[in-house]
Amino acid sequence: MKAHSGEVGVFVRIRPTANFAQDLIQCLPDGQTVNVHHRKNSRKPLDTRKSHVSSWSFQLEGVLRDVSQEEFYTRVCRWVVLGALDGYNGTVMCFGQTGAGKTYTMTGSTESYKQRGIIPRALQEVFQEVEIRTEHAFNVYLSYLEIYNETLVDLLSSLQGSPRPSPHGMLVMEEPGRGVFVRGLSLHPVHSEEEALNLLFEGEMNRIIGSHALNRNSSRSHCIFTVHIEARSRTLTNAKYVTSKLNLVDLAGSERLGKTGSEGQMLKEAVYINRSLSFLEQAILALGDHRREHVPFRQSKLTHALKDSLGGNCNTVLVANICGEAAQIEETLSTLRFAGRMKCVRTDPVVNEHTDPAAQIKKLEKEVQKLKEELSISNTLVNRLESTYKPLSEAQQAEIHSQVQRYLEGSLEEINIISVRQIQAVFAQFKLSYLLNVLPVFYFLFLPFSLKNLPSLPSSPPPKEEAFEEFKLGQGSKINSILKENKAVLLERRNLLRQLTEEVNAVKRDIDCTATVIQQHRELRGDQGQYLVMEGEPLLQEPDASLLMRLRDLKALYRQRYEVLRDIKAEVNYCQHLVDQCRVRLLSEFEIWYKKSFLVPEEELDVTMKKSLRQVSKKPSHKKKRKNRCSYIFSS
Numbered sequence: 001m002k003a004h005s006g007e008v009g010v011f012v013r014i015r016p017t018a019n020f021a022q023d024l025i026q027c028l029p030d031g032q033t034v035n036v037h038h039r040k041n042s043r044k045p046l047d048t049r050k051s052h053v054s055s056w057s058f059q060l061e062g063v064l065r066d067v068s069q070e071e072f073y074t075r076v077c078r079w080v081v082l083g084a085l086d087g088y089n090g091t092v093m094c095f096g097q098t099g100a101g102k103t104y105t106m107t108g109s110t111e112s113y114k115q116r117g118i119i120p121r122a123l124q125e126v127f128q129e130v131e132i133r134t135e136h137a138f139n140v141y142l143s144y145l146e147i148y149n150e151t152l153v154d155l156l157s158s159l160q161g162s163p164r165p166s167p168h169g170m171l172v173m174e175e176p177g178r179g180v181f182v183r184g185l186s187l188h189p190v191h192s193e194e195e196a197l198n199l200l201f202e203g204e205m206n207r208i209i210g211s212h213a214l215n216r217n218s219s220r221s222h223c224i225f226t227v228h229i230e231a232r233s234r235t236l237t238n239a240k241y242v243t244s245k246l247n248l249v250d251l252a253g254s255e256r257l258g259k260t261g262s263e264g265q266m267l268k269e270a271v272y273i274n275r276s277l278s279f280l281e282q283a284i285l286a287l288g289d290h291r292r293e294h295v296p297f298r299q300s301k302l303t304h305a306l307k308d309s310l311g312g313n314c315n316t317v318l319v320a321n322i323c324g325e326a327a328q329i330e331e332t333l334s335t336l337r338f339a340g341r342m343k344c345v346r347t348d349p350v351v352n353e354h355t356d357p358a359a360q361i362k363k364l365e366k367e368v369q370k371l372k373e374e375l376s377i378s379n380t381l382v383n384r385l386e387s388t389y390k391p392l393s394e395a396q397q398a399e400i401h402s403q404v405q406r407y408l409e410g411s412l413e414e415i416n417i418i419s420v421r422q423i424q425a426v427f428a429q430f431k432l433s434y435l436l437n438v439l440p441v442f443y444f445l446f447l448p449f450s451l452k453n454l455p456s457l458p459s460s461p462p463p464k465e466e467a468f469e470e471f472k473l474g475q476g477s478k479i480n481s482i483l484k485e486n487k488a489v490l491l492e493r494r495n496l497l498r499q500l501t502e503e504v505n506a507v508k509r510d511i512d513c514t515a516t517v518i519q520q521h522r523e524l525r526g527d528q529g530q531y532l533v534m535e536g537e538p539l540l541q542e543p544d545a546s547l548l549m550r551l552r553d554l555k556a557l558y559r560q561r562y563e564v565l566r567d568i569k570a571e572v573n574y575c576q577h578l579v580d581q582c583r584v585r586l587l588s589e590f591e592i593w594y595k596k597s598f599l600v601p602e603e604e605l606d607v608t609m610k611k612s613l614r615q616v617s618k619k620p621s622h623k624k625k626r627k628n629r630c631s632y633i634f635s636s
Ligand SMILES: Nc1ncnc2c1ncn2[C@@H]1O[C@H](COP(=O)(O)OP(=O)(O)OP(=O)(O)O)[C@@H](O)[C@H]1O
Pocket: 014, 015, 016, 096, 097, 098, 099, 100, 101, 102, 103, 104, 105, 109, 219, 220, 251, 252, 253, 254, 321
């Protein structure tokens, strides 16, 4: 199933009625056009003297009247569900006035199996496909979110294994790579259609129980049922996998406040619904206008939660549910206008492909192993010595250090290349020498190691610990003092870093507190009905200007301190690097000094050292050959 690139799929579904207003609503035979004629005084159809008739024509992807639930699902939703199984995000959303058939379309009627709606049919389709697509392993999870009066409710939180509700409540959030998600919303793994349906019923039940307990109307909320799908190939052993979200959204019914004459709790619910639907409309308008750079998604919980499901990287379908009666003609018109705007929103779905880091590592490890084996075979074929992939031993490192020093001093003409690892170690030694010579702090302290000032040779070597202390006071005193100095600088930088981190965290806490207070102010005003609604448009009152200014200043301070923190972090890393380098240098010089000072027998030397020493011995030397091999080592 390919994605529908282009526009959002918009369909109209007309609720069956015996009083269909034939003269006001005309469905054209093309199955895509609906014409509406509206008389200003249509509530009094007989009084036609002063009425003025206006006509509108809406062309959509489909106008569906008297279609069964099965046909509706097949024509409107099936492709979105199949797309989700292929890794495309999908959204099907029902919009319309109260009683127009949104819940019937989305969930269906409990009266008969035939009348089940989109959600149960989609769940059936998903698990049928999971059975068929044996080349993939699927993981399916469900979540069920309700938004009532701008409050987020987890309809599946009563289930076993759900995370404990966060003390901060649920929150719509965004993260790079993860997109929009609701923090604190429980996600439940399901393995069969039956298990999934049980969760749907549980959620429906919780919605009803919640509405009774809190004395509110269950159809006065927005509901988002989400099927989260993850698919991994069973045949390809690559680390790639795809994920998708299928959002099935039943919006609360839109209604005109004046018409219903509602008051108290009902009025408050209606204000919240109208406000969030008006924000939804604003977001849709912005999405449809390609010149607009900013889309106001954060104005309500609904638009924020649906941010990545209304167009863009998503197969989106809007079902505009309308009533066919003359008395509802104004609401029908307003629903069709919304549908017309939604048609302008563009979609460009792409598969959500991810790379599994653990699988990627496994794959690379296998590849390395294979390459090693191939290299080993090729070495055998050309009679080359086996390369080793183990890290260099201390003795090997000491030898490389000695070679580099002698090379720099001019006593060694060239360094024989043995392996890539050895080349890297040689370069590291060059770098270290360079750093020790050019950095001002080391410049005057650094003196190249000299073999001429060797101590007189004792008969048996002293313990290494003792010798090391002696070395640090004598031959290695310079590099030791550099190490000490660098350690002190590192400590001082680390303290500064700790101090700055605390400062930055304190500013962050301040920002969070201020933002919470601002949010509380806003909610308080909303609760007290201070959000005015004029002509369906909500008027927002801002919290105290001083709080907003404080938030702005805190954010600026945070940015500034964060930059300093970042610089200090880099300095600490650099200082740590220097300390490590000095430590290696001190140890390797000590190793050389120890061996040279205390006549370490040749057998104790590493094979690599012996080899390179022999190479040196083979070279024509301007120095006199000695009988004793050890004394020869010292002279080189
Ligand atoms: N296509 C249809 N065929 C048969 N009955 C329908 C159809 N659409 C809606 N109904 C019936 O109309 C009534 C109202 O429908 P429904 O509850 O789905 O409306 P709604 O838009 O969800 O309303 P609300 O916004 O209040 O939740 C229900 O009894 C439902 O069974």
